[in-house]
Amino acid sequence: MFLNICLYLLVLSNFLLLGTARVVQMTKYTALQGFLLAALLFHSGHTVLTLAVLVIKGLVLPGLLWRTEHRMPAESLICPHRLVALDVIAGMAGLAFAFWLDARLGSDLTHNLFPKLFLPLGLTTLFCGLILIIGRVKAITQVIGYLAAENGIFLLGMPLMTQGTTWFELALLLDVFVAVFVMGIAINRISDSFASMDVDRFRSLRD
Amino acid sequence: MTMPLFLAALAIYAASGLCVLVPALLNYRKQSAHLANLLGLLGTLAGSLTGLCALILAPAGTESFQAPFGLPFGSFALSLDGLSRIFLFPVFGLGLLCAVQGYTSLRHERPSQHNLGAHWLFYLLLLLGLCLVLTARDIVLFLVSWEIMSLAPFFLIDFNDGDSRVRDASWVYLVAAHLGAVALLAFFVLFWQLTGHTAWQAGTALSLSETSRNLLFLLALVGFGAKAGLAPMHIWLPEAHPAAPSHVSALLSGAMINAGLYGIIRTVSLLADHARPPEWWGWLILAAGLGTALMGMLKALAQSNVKRLLAYSSVENMGIMTMGLGCALIGQSLGHGWMALAGLCACLLHMLNHACFKGLLFMAAGEVLHATGTVNMAQLGGLAKKMPVLAVCFATGAAAIACLPPFNGFAGELTLALSLLDGSSLATTERQMLLLLHFAGLCAISGLALALYAKAFGMVFLGQARSGFAENVQTQSWHSLWPLILLALGCLLLGLLASPVFSQIATSVTGLFPLENLTGFARAKASIGRSLMLTGLIAGLVILAVGAVMLLRKKMLHKRGIRFMPTWACGYQGGNSRIQYTDASFTEPLARLLGPLMGLKVSQSQDKGLFPRSAQLLVKAPERLRRAVYGPLFAGIESVCNALKIFQHGKIHLYILYILVTVIGLLIWGLMSN
Numbered sequence: 001m002f003l004n005i006c007l008y009l010l011v012l013s014n015f016l017l018l019g020t021a022r023v024v025q026m027t028k029y030t031a032l033q034g035f036l037l038a039a040l041l042f043h044s045g046h047t048v049l050t051l052a053v054l055v056i057k058g059l060v061l062p063g064l065l066w067r068t069e070h071r072m073p074a075e076s077l078i079c080p081h082r083l084v085a086l087d088v089i090a091g092m093a094g095l096a097f098a099f100w101l102d103a104r105l106g107s108d109l110t111h112n113l114f115p116k117l118f119l120p121l122g123l124t125t126l127f128c129g130l131i132l133i134i135g136r137v138k139a140i141t142q143v144i145g146y147l148a149a150e151n152g153i154f155l156l157g158m159p160l161m162t163q164g165t166t167w168f169e170l171a172l173l174l175d176v177f178v179a180v181f182v183m184g185i186a187i188n189r190i191s192d193s194f195a196s197m198d199v200d201r202f203r204s205l206r207d
Numbered sequence: 208m209t210m211p212l213f214l215a216a217l218a219i220y221a222a223s224g225l226c227v228l229v230p231a232l233l234n235y236r237k238q239s240a241h242l243a244n245l246l247g248l249l250g251t252l253a254g255s256l257t258g259l260c261a262l263i264l265a266p267a268g269t270e271s272f273q274a275p276f277g278l279p280f281g282s283f284a285l286s287l288d289g290l291s292r293i294f295l296f297p298v299f300g301l302g303l304l305c306a307v308q309g310y311t312s313l314r315h316e317r318p319s320q321h322n323l324g325a326h327w328l329f330y331l332l333l334l335l336g337l338c339l340v341l342t343a344r345d346i347v348l349f350l351v352s353w354e355i356m357s358l359a360p361f362f363l364i365d366f367n368d369g370d371s372r373v374r375d376a377s378w379v380y381l382v383a384a385h386l387g388a389v390a391l392l393a394f395f396v397l398f399w400q401l402t403g404h405t406a407w408q409a410g411t412a413l414s415l416s417e418t419s420r421n422l423l424f425l426l427a428l429v430g431f432g433a434k435a436g437l438a439p440m441h442i443w444l445p446e447a448h449p450a451a452p453s454h455v456s457a458l459l460s461g462a463m464i465n466a467g468l469y470g471i472i473r474t475v476s477l478l479a480d481h482a483r484p485p486e487w488w489g490w491l492i493l494a495a496g497l498g499t500a501l502m503g504m505l506k507a508l509a510q511s512n513v514k515r516l517l518a519y520s521s522v523e524n525m526g527i528m529t530m531g532l533g534c535a536l537i538g539q540s541l542g543h544g545w546m547a548l549a550g551l552c553a554c555l556l557h558m559l560n561h562a563c564f565k566g567l568l569f570m571a572a573g574e575v576l577h578a579t580g581t582v583n584m585a586q587l588g589g590l591a592k593k594m595p596v597l598a599v600c601f602a603t604g605a606a607a608i609a610c611l612p613p614f615n616g617f618a619g620e621l622t623l624a625l626s627l628l629d630g631s632s633l634a635t636t637e638r639q640m641l642l643l644l645h646f647a648g649l650c651a652i653s654g655l656a657l658a659l660y661a662k663a664f665g666m667v668f669l670g671q672a673r674s675g676f677a678e679n680v681q682t683q684s685w686h687s688l689w690p691l692i693l694l695a696l697g698c699l700l701l702g703l704l705a706s707p708v709f710s711q712i713a714t715s716v717t718g719l720f721p722l723e724n725l726t727g728f729a730r731a732k733a734s735i736g737r738s739l740m741l742t743g744l745i746a747g748l749v750i751l752a753v754g755a756v757m758l759l760r761k762k763m764l765h766k767r768g769i770r771f772m773p774t775w776a777c778g779y780q781g782g783n784s785r786i787q788y789t790d791a792s793f794t795e796p797l798a799r800l801l802g803p804l805m806g807l808k809v810s811q812s813q814d815k816g817l818f819p820r821s822a823q824l825l826v827k828a829p830e831r832l833r834r835a836v837y838g839p840l841f842a843g844i845e846s847v848c849n850a851l852k853i854f855q856h857g858k859i860h861l862y863i864l865y866i867l868v869t870v871i872g873l874l875i876w877g878l879m880s881n
């Protein structure tokens with residue numbers, strides 16, 4: 001029951017992420033996802049890891065994002081509204097595709113390794129993160145999308161943790177990478193120019 | 208036991224390459240340029256002499272070498288057999304002589320303009336690549352060596368990179384080389400897939416079906432033919448050879464393009480292993496050879512740049528060698544030992560001869576360029592009086608390439624003619640007629656070659672100087688010409704000793720093709736050897752007689768007053784250099800006759816009236832193939848590639864979309880197909 005509620009909330013947070021155009025709101029949903037992942041870990045009995053995930057995914061990374069956002073001009077924290085609906089539809093397609101994939105992959109893999117719903121919902125989170133990266137053109141939303149995608153990978157890796165901690169260590173490395181990513185934006189004093197800049201402007205860098 | 212010596216030669220090339228890398232990376236200074244020049248020369252000398260020792264100590268026999276390769280597939284397998292040894296002779300020999308000539312000519316280059324260290328590095332790499340290509344017995348190693356061998360000339364040709372035409376020529380070379388490499392890649396991948404292993408040795412292709420053999424043959428013909436300069440893939444030769452420094456042109460023309468021929472022979476021998484090749488292979492190669500030779504010859508006739516003329520002449524000679532191979536295949540498939548043996552030996556004999564005289568001619572052209580500053584025939588003339596030794600060398604090369612006995616060109620083409628003449632013993636009239644036609648073609652080519660080289664030698668060395676270039680010659684002492692003198696002697700010796708060389712080649716190649724079981728093989732070997740012996744003997748006697756007459760003349764003229772007059776002084780009042788034939792007027796009758804066939808253009812303009820004040824005659828050979836076929840082809844490819852740039856728009860998030868779409872597509876595909 002607890003597991004199902006957590007997974008339901010995770011899917012909800014994914015669609016909330018996709019459905020909002022405000023970066024500050026998106027940061028809050030990212031923190032929510034971190035808490036949910038920690039709760040899932042607690043449920044499967046990894047107490048130490050729960051604390052680590054809670055601190056990194058629930059507090060440190062959203063906190064860093066939060067700090068960065070406060071230094072940015074207000075207009076750069078709103079994404080274009082016209083893309084939001086499209087993103088939600090794409091997220092739904094991702095959800096459907098994830099369930100189709102789960103069915104196609106066969107019962108032995110999913111039932112022996114993954115608890116019910118773990119695989120499709122992990123994939124959905126991953127897809128939603130990628131859709132955020134693709135659909136939003138602000139630099140900071142790229143980071144948030146990356147974070148969401150990474151949460152999906154973490155969810156997929158969680159059942160594998162019983163067979164060794166390698167997956168978890170890799171996931172932590174990804175988290176550290178995100179931290180460096182965010183600090184790269186925030187600390188290197190490029191926040192003003194970089195944050196207000198659309199990723200579209202990177203085009204001039206091609207060739 | 209010559210494999211260690213051969214490996215030592217390879218090691219010396221590689222080590223010298225590393226040595227010249229040091230001055231190549233240093234700043235451009237006079238000392239580092241001198242050092243590079245000296246190191247490069249010494250490395251090439253040591254390596255080539257070691258290699259030549261390996262070849263001379265055991266001209267026949269097969270030796271193999273295997274070493275760990277470090278790649279998950281393929282192996283470092285080398286083998287020296289008869290065919291490899293024959294093809295290695297020009298590599299080591301010309302490599303050595305061209306290096307000496309290159310050393311003397313590069314000494315005068317300004318170190319600020321050219322990185323001599325890099326030049327020598329690529330020269331050594333070219334030699335190393337050639338040696339590996341000719342001995343590799345593994346297709347992965349072969350392709351790697353082929354790529355080394357194909358890339359190094361790009362940098363060698365691009366030596367005078369300040370000139371935009373030189374840059375253009377080197378790009379043309381690079382594109383042509385890689386288009387050939389594409390066909391070769393397809394060929395080798397297919398070969399690998401069909402046979403299941405990467406060995407490039409006899410017995411590997413036994414299990415192949417008829418269709419796959421034919422496909423492999425065609426791919427190899429295109430891939431190797433591009434390197435050999437078979438028409439219509441020859442267009443890089445007339446661009447690259449004039450642009451390259453002369454010692455590089457000599458090496459490329461005398462040794463590198465042979466690698467294409469080697470590839471074709473090796474492929475055919477593997478694919479037709481212990482079986483008779485389909486007859487059409489032979490006819491295709493024969494016809495391609497004749498077409499290439501005729502086209503090269505007619506284009507060469509219209510050139511006024513000596514080096515460009517020599518380049519087209521290389522195309523023509525490659526055609527003649529290919530004709531020999533075609534004869535060999537027809538003979539083998541129909542069971543005619545005479546035709547097969549004579550054809551194959553003619554091919555290889557002419558290859559050796561061509562390396563000798565084409566190397567000589569290119570080096571002589573380089574000396575002309577160095578002395579006068581131009582190789583344009585319209586501005587030269589009368590050099591024989593100022594540079595007699597060079598003139599004698601060039602004349603020897605020209606006589607040899609025009610197949611005049613006593614020189615070596617005659618021996619090779621005589622063998623080919625003997626092979627073609629055996630066509631009268633073939634089964635049907637069609638075959639007899641076709642071979643006879645090819646024989647007529649060969650005769651026409653030989654005749655035209657005489658006209659071509661009469662023109663080349665006459666315009667450059669005889670008559671009077673046509674411009675200030677030819678008048679103000681910087682004469683060098685003849686000591687710097689000794690690579691040329693050696694090659695000229697080689698032309699003479701190969702002509703006199705054609706019979707032993709023929710028997711050696713015949714012994715070497717019989718292991719490669721199962722010729723011994725064919726009817727008439729023994730008779731062919733004995734009687735062709737005898738004919739060549741006879742021609743050599745007569746040639747020797749003629750040389751002795753000519754020598755005697757010259758001695759007699761000298762003796763009779765001794766202590767008599769000899770007056771030297773300008774050329775054309777007899778019978779002309781106030782004659783000057785403008786009354787001489789020009790290169791265009793020399794070619795005009797032939798160009799009018801054969802022009803429509805090969806796209807030569809004759810344009811003549813003169814004032815009307817009885818005493819025209821001015822007149823002009825031009826014979827041009829426009830590069831129709833490049834302009835009408837390759838130009839539009841590459842322009843089309845470029846526009847398609849440009850159209851694909853809409854996918855490369857620089858939007859990073861859409862690039863991620865591509866990845867996502869690809870991954871999801873692959874997932875769906877993989878799951879649906881299960």
